[in-house]
Amino acid sequence: MIKELLQSSPGWANFGIFFLLGAVLLLIVLGFVTYGILAERKVLGYMQLRHGPNQVGGRWGLLQTVADVLKLLLKEDIIPKAADKPLFIIAPAIAFAPSFMVLATIPFTDKFQFADIGVGLLYYIAVSGLTVFGMVLGGWASNNKYALLGGMRAAAQMISYEIPLVMSVLGVILLTGSLNLNDIVAQQEHGWFILLQPIGFIVFFIASIAELNRTPFDLPESENELVAGYHVEYTGFRWAFFMLAEYVYLFAMSALITVVFLGGWLAPFGFLGFIPGAVWFALKFSFVVFIYIWLRATLPRFRADKLMEFGWKVLLPIALGNIFLTALIKSLFF
Amino acid sequence: MIRTEEMILNVGPQHPSTHGVFRLVVKIDGEIITEAKPVIGYLHRGTEKLAEDLQYTQIIPYTDRMDYLSSMTNNYVICHAVETMMGIEIPERADFLRVIAMELNRVASHLVAWGTYILDLGATSPFIYAFRDREMIINMLNELSGARLTFNYMRVGGVKWDAPEGWIEKVKEFVPYMRGQLKGYHELVTGNEIFIDRVKGIGKYTKEEALQYSLSGPNLRCTGVKWDLRKDEPYSIYNRFNFDVPTSEEGDCLARYNLRLAEIEQSLNILEQAAAQFPAEGPILAKVPKIIKAPKGEAFVRIESPRGEIGCYIASEGKKEPYRLKFRRPSFYNLQILPKLLKGENIANMIAILGAIDIVLGEVDG
Numbered sequence: 001m002i003k004e005l006l007q008s009s010p011g012w013a014n015f016g017i018f019f020l021l022g023a024v025l026l027l028i029v030l031g032f033v034t035y036g037i038l039a040e041r042k043v044l045g046y047m048q049l050r051h052g053p054n055q056v057g058g059r060w061g062l063l064q065t066v067a068d069v070l071k072l073l074l075k076e077d078i079i080p081k082a083a084d085k086p087l088f089i090i091a092p093a094i095a096f097a098p099s100f101m102v103l104a105t106i107p108f109t110d111k112f113q114f115a116d117i118g119v120g121l122l123y124y125i126a127v128s129g130l131t132v133f134g135m136v137l138g139g140w141a142s143n144n145k146y147a148l149l150g151g152m153r154a155a156a157q158m159i160s161y162e163i164p165l166v167m168s169v170l171g172v173i174l175l176t177g178s179l180n181l182n183d184i185v186a187q188q189e190h191g192w193f194i195l196l197q198p199i200g201f202i203v204f205f206i207a208s209i210a211e212l213n214r215t216p217f218d219l220p221e222s223e224n225e226l227v228a229g230y231h232v233e234y235t236g237f238r239w240a241f242f243m244l245a246e247y248v249y250l251f252a253m254s255a256l257i258t259v260v261f262l263g264g265w266l267a268p269f270g271f272l273g274f275i276p277g278a279v280w281f282a283l284k285f286s287f288v289v290f291i292y293i294w295l296r297a298t299l300p301r302f303r304a305d306k307l308m309e310f311g312w313k314v315l316l317p318i319a320l321g322n323i324f325l326t327a328l329i330k331s332l333f334f
Numbered sequence: 335m336i337r338t339e340e341m342i343l344n345v346g347p348q349h350p351s352t353h354g355v356f357r358l359v360v361k362i363d364g365e366i367i368t369e370a371k372p373v374i375g376y377l378h379r380g381t382e383k384l385a386e387d388l389q390y391t392q393i394i395p396y397t398d399r400m401d402y403l404s405s406m407t408n409n410y411v412i413c414h415a416v417e418t419m420m421g422i423e424i425p426e427r428a429d430f431l432r433v434i435a436m437e438l439n440r441v442a443s444h445l446v447a448w449g450t451y452i453l454d455l456g457a458t459s460p461f462i463y464a465f466r467d468r469e470m471i472i473n474m475l476n477e478l479s480g481a482r483l484t485f486n487y488m489r490v491g492g493v494k495w496d497a498p499e500g501w502i503e504k505v506k507e508f509v510p511y512m513r514g515q516l517k518g519y520h521e522l523v524t525g526n527e528i529f530i531d532r533v534k535g536i537g538k539y540t541k542e543e544a545l546q547y548s549l550s551g552p553n554l555r556c557t558g559v560k561w562d563l564r565k566d567e568p569y570s571i572y573n574r575f576n577f578d579v580p581t582s583e584e585g586d587c588l589a590r591y592n593l594r595l596a597e598i599e600q601s602l603n604i605l606e607q608a609a610a611q612f613p614a615e616g617p618i619l620a621k622v623p624k625i626i627k628a629p630k631g632e633a634f635v636r637i638e639s640p641r642g643e644i645g646c647y648i649a650s651e652g653k654k655e656p657y658r659l660k661f662r663r664p665s666f667y668n669l670q671i672l673p674k675l676l677k678g679e680n681i682a683n684m685i686a687i688l689g690a691i692d693i694v695l696g697e698v699d700g
Contacts, residue, residue, distance in 0.1 A: 048459050224351040224685055301532075302532075306531050
């Protein structure tokens with residue numbers, strides 16, 4: 001349906017439908033963020049011998065995040081006197097906007113996708129790279145030394161990990177011959193790429209954690225060193241925007257991993273095909289999110305210089321080797 | 335041409351990883367520290383001066399608040415000093431209770447050190463596991479003394495309260511439980527590559543430097559100096575127990591981390607023996623005068639606290655109050671080496687090094 005709409009001539013009705021669909025997606029994403037945060041707190045809680053939120057909204061704390069967001073909305077909005085005001089205000093928006101933009105290309109099921117563009121994978125990686133501008137600008141504009149250090153770390157980390165991230169999916173692209181995410185899923189009918197590209201998957205997964213700024217790669221905001229890193233001066237809803245961006249990226253990255261390596265909406269075995277694709281997608285997606293949370297509960301943080309070393313000296317060569325190996329096998333046997 | 339500048343960063347007094355109100359003024363070039371200056375005194379309460387107007391028994395609660403993670407050893411050092419001056423014999427049961435309480439407290443203190451150290455390095459869960467096990471100790475000490483942290487348990491001549499019924503059994507049960515937990519700790523953290531990367535070879539110093547800076551406790555033993563007052567100058571009844579003094583040659587943060595865990599093990603050994611030999615009956619307080627007056631003269635005693643050598647010097651004129659009281663507070667001395675260690679390190683290592691020294695600000699500031 002969306003495809004036909006995209007190809008039809010532009011008009012108000014057309015625009016209205018897309019606007020509506022966009023709003024629906026926004027609600028889905030916000031719903032995920034709301035309950036993703038709750039799930040993270042619950043899972044972390046049980047892993048850490050706690051209960052997690054269990055007061056607001058019944059036993060499961062179902063309204064905890066809602067209450068938190070309301071609180072953030074009501075908070076005083078503080079802009080430091082010495083801050084670069086325009087940049088300080090715009091930075092959270094710069095950080096957030098790309099996180100939502102990348103969602104457009106992700107095929108949630110074979111029917112539900114907004115923009116089926118030819119270079120979907122490239123688009124995702126390129127646009128998601130923009131977020132770091134928000135972090136660096138926010139850190140710089142705050143005129144706070146911790147924030148500055150956090151922003152610098154964010155920039156260094158992004159550069160070092162974006163490259164292995166791209167290199168690791170090149171293996172998948174070699175196998176499919178396409179950057180289109182739909183094609184990539186379709187190619188996994190007979191075997192997920194996590195099986196065909198295990199090395200690529202591992203590198204991609206590690207680099208993705210660094211992209212998401214999550215433990216053990218949460219250096220830009222490392223609480224124990226930089227207090228809160230680049231968003232140390234942010235309060236209220238501006239701060240919430242940074243957090244929102246982080247969790248929307250968690251959503252997007254988990255979705256991307258599901259699509260590229262775990263076969264998207266496809267059932268793991270043919271005879272399970274009667275279960276709708278959306279369910280499979282949701283299951284795989286939740287599993288990836290769970291692994292991110294699990295890692296957060298387990299691992300200590302990398303050190304900034306070791307992180308660079310690891311990115312450039314370990315991940316990148318492995319990713320390049322993976323490309324070489326994939327190309328070799330493909331040209332010899334297929 | 336790019337112009338670079340060093341900047342001054344105030345770490346603390348409000349910072350998640352300075353373990354209290356400790357301030358560190360660091361000059362950084364990028365993330366590399368070129369100069370570090372510790373600023374202390376935010377928690378200074380003048381314990382030593384206050385003590386000059388207090389009777390000896392009244393001083394004991396103040397010592398609780400110095401090293402608040404191991405109040406028992408602080409209690410002991412002041413009582414021990416007064417007892418040494420007065421020449422009081424301690425009843426056996428009281429000595430056992432003291433040793434058990436001190437060793438439990440040592441385990442609790444090292445657990446906090448372990449948990450918060452891993453927390454400093456960015457992992458959140460081990461901290462909570464450590465506090466779960468510490469909670470058991472705290473509850474036991476609470477049953478013994480009526481307080482969870484500031485025990486005020488010991489008195490000149492013995493202890494204030496006898497062990498409640500079934501308490502020794504709890505200690506006996508705790509020992510094997512804690513041994514099992516320690517194994518889990520090692521599995522969870524010690525072998526972790528990222529963790530080893532963060533601490534191995536960081537904050538290194540030699541034996542000579544450690545002695546020059548008057549370090550003590552695990553901070554000294556990590557350089558290979560086998561010095562533990564429980565063994566080398568036995569006080570109380572420590573000479574009755576069979577235990578080891580773990581040492582290590584590396585002198586880095588990893589060595590200090592390992593030593594603390596190894597010391598928990600040795601403390602458990604002592605606890606096991608002490609609980610087994612615990613006398614069934616007996617007084618818990620020696621016959622002491624109602625008003626304690628240390629005879630004219632001076633005395634200095636030192637014991638092994640979890641953080642190092644804690645000493646107490648008393649100068650008395652034979653009155654109810656000491657003429658002058660001085661504590662050798664190990665955290666304060668251990669902290670001295672920090673500026674030297676920090677030079678040339680980056681911010682992340684700064685946290686790792688500071689955490690490995692294991693300071694308690696109540697003790698640093700006195």
